[in-house]
Amino acid sequence: MNKFTISALALAVAGVFNMAYAADEQPTLSVEKKAAAAKVYFERCAGCHGILRKGATGKNLEPKNTAKLGQNRLEKIISYGTEGGMVNFDDILSKDDISMMATYIQQTPDTPPEFGMKDMLASWKVMVKPEDRPTKQMNKINLKNVFSVTLRDTGEVALIDGDTKQIWGIVKTGYAVHISRLSASGRYVYVIGRDTGYGAAQEVALKIKETCAIHAEAYSSSEVLHGPLQLVTKPLLILILDTGMPLVQDSLDTAEARFRAAGGAVQRLRPADVGAEGLTPAAAAALLLTLVYPVILAVAVALGHDPDRPATLSKVTQTT
Numbered sequence: 001m002n003k004f005t006i007s008a009l010a011l012a013v014a015g016v017f018n019m020a021y022a023a024d025e026q027p028t029l030s031v032e033k034k035a036a037a038a039k040v041y042f043e044r045c046a047g048c049h050g051i052l053r054k055g056a057t058g059k060n061l062e063p064k065n066t067a068k069l070g071q072n073r074l075e076k077i078i079s080y081g082t083e084g085g086m087v088n089f090d091d092i093l094s095k096d097d098i099s100m101m102a103t104y105i106q107q108t109p110d111t112p113p114e115f116g117m118k119d120m121l122a123s124w125k126v127m128v129k130p131e132d133r134p135t136k137q138m139n140k141i142n143l144k145n146v147f148s149v150t151l152r153d154t155g156e157v158a159l160i161d162g163d164t165k166q167i168w169g170i171v172k173t174g175y176a177v178h179i180s181r182l183s184a185s186g187r188y189v190y191v192i193g194r195d196t197g198y199g200a201a202q203e204v205a206l207k208i209k210e211t212c213a214i215h216a217e218a219y220s221s222s223e224v225l226h227g228p229l230q231l232v233t234k235p236l237l238i239l240i241l242d243t244g245m246p247l248v249q250d251s252l253d254t255a256e257a258r259f260r261a262a263g264g265a266v267q268r269l270r271p272a273d274v275g276a277e278g279l280t281p282a283a284a285a286a287l288l289l290t291l292v293y294p295v296i297l298a299v300a301v302a303l304g305h306d307p308d309r310p311a312t313l314s315k316v317t318q319t320t
């Protein structure tokens with residue numbers, strides 16, 4: 001063996017050793033950065049990639065996959081998105097944050113705080129006790145062909161018989177229903193709602209339309225940037241109802257910044273504006289409504305409408 005082959009061999013061995021070492025070593029973040037990254041992940045990524053990063057709409061982001069892509073490639077993907085449906089974040093996150101997220105997703109996923117069986121049972125309201133429930137089907141509806149339709153502005157869900165196309169029931173669900181899902185047995189429909197501020201916004205939009213005949217729409221702060229942002233190319237007033245819940249602050253901040261940057265007239269209302277602190281989300285939403293109602297009333301009257309008698313509406317909702 002000449003000198004050259006020996007040193008080449010030594011390099012190759014060192015290379016293999018380095019690779020093995022690199023695979024073992026996880027990139028690191030300081031404790032504060034890691035907490036910040038976990039928050040961004042929960043708010044911006046978990047919806048598509050899953051809280052445990054096992055993948056859902058988006059791909060699996062566990063270290064066994066992300067480490068192969070490496071820091072640079074991950075930063076590019078997070079910044080610019082991909083044609084396969086990964087969204088770009090270069091207009092939402094700073095370069096530093098994108099780099100932090102690329103590092104974060106190469107680490108072992110955190111165990112999320114659990115909303116366990118105990119918490120669920122504590123929040124459970126039983127409307128009809130199990131022993132009082134019917135044991136056989138009490139209607140003639142084909143339960144295999146039922147549509148659950150969210151009646152957005154009224155805070156209800158309509159159940160429509162898919163065979164006859166008739167509405168056969170309207171259930172009060174509370175505002176801001178996001179999705180309906182059937183239970184495995186088909187006996188129950190679960191509806192899942194959003195933060196109460198969104199519910200209050202739907203009520204405000206409805207009342208502005210009803211009493212002032214002005215078009216108004218309610219959006220959650222996460223949806224509003226998908227398309228409605230474009231409306232701000234014409235004069236637009238944006239009213240943000242902020243319940244003060246920590247979890248929604250980032251999302252509201254982003255929406256506010258984007259609308260302001262695009263030239264929209266933004267007003268953000270918080271319970272704290274009138275000195276109210278520590279309210280539950282539902283109480284905060286109710287308070288926000290009491291702040292907005294007098295303004296809507298004044299506008300309606302100024303426009304010459306009678307808010308108690310909207311010209312085209314009757315008080316009775318007939319569904320048959």
Ligand code: HEC
Nearest residue numbers: 044045048057058059065077078082083084085086087101
């Ligand atoms: C709207 C849904 C959605 C959101 C939100 C989202 N992603 Fe994705 N992501 C996807 C989809 C879909 C893909 C697969 C894209 C493809 O195959 O080209 C993907 C792919 C990726 C990939 C490439 C994975 C691979 O193996 O190729 C990375 C990395 C990634 N996302 C990181 C993130 C991070 C970090 C966030 C939050 C800052 C995030 N994503 C938020 C939908 C999303």
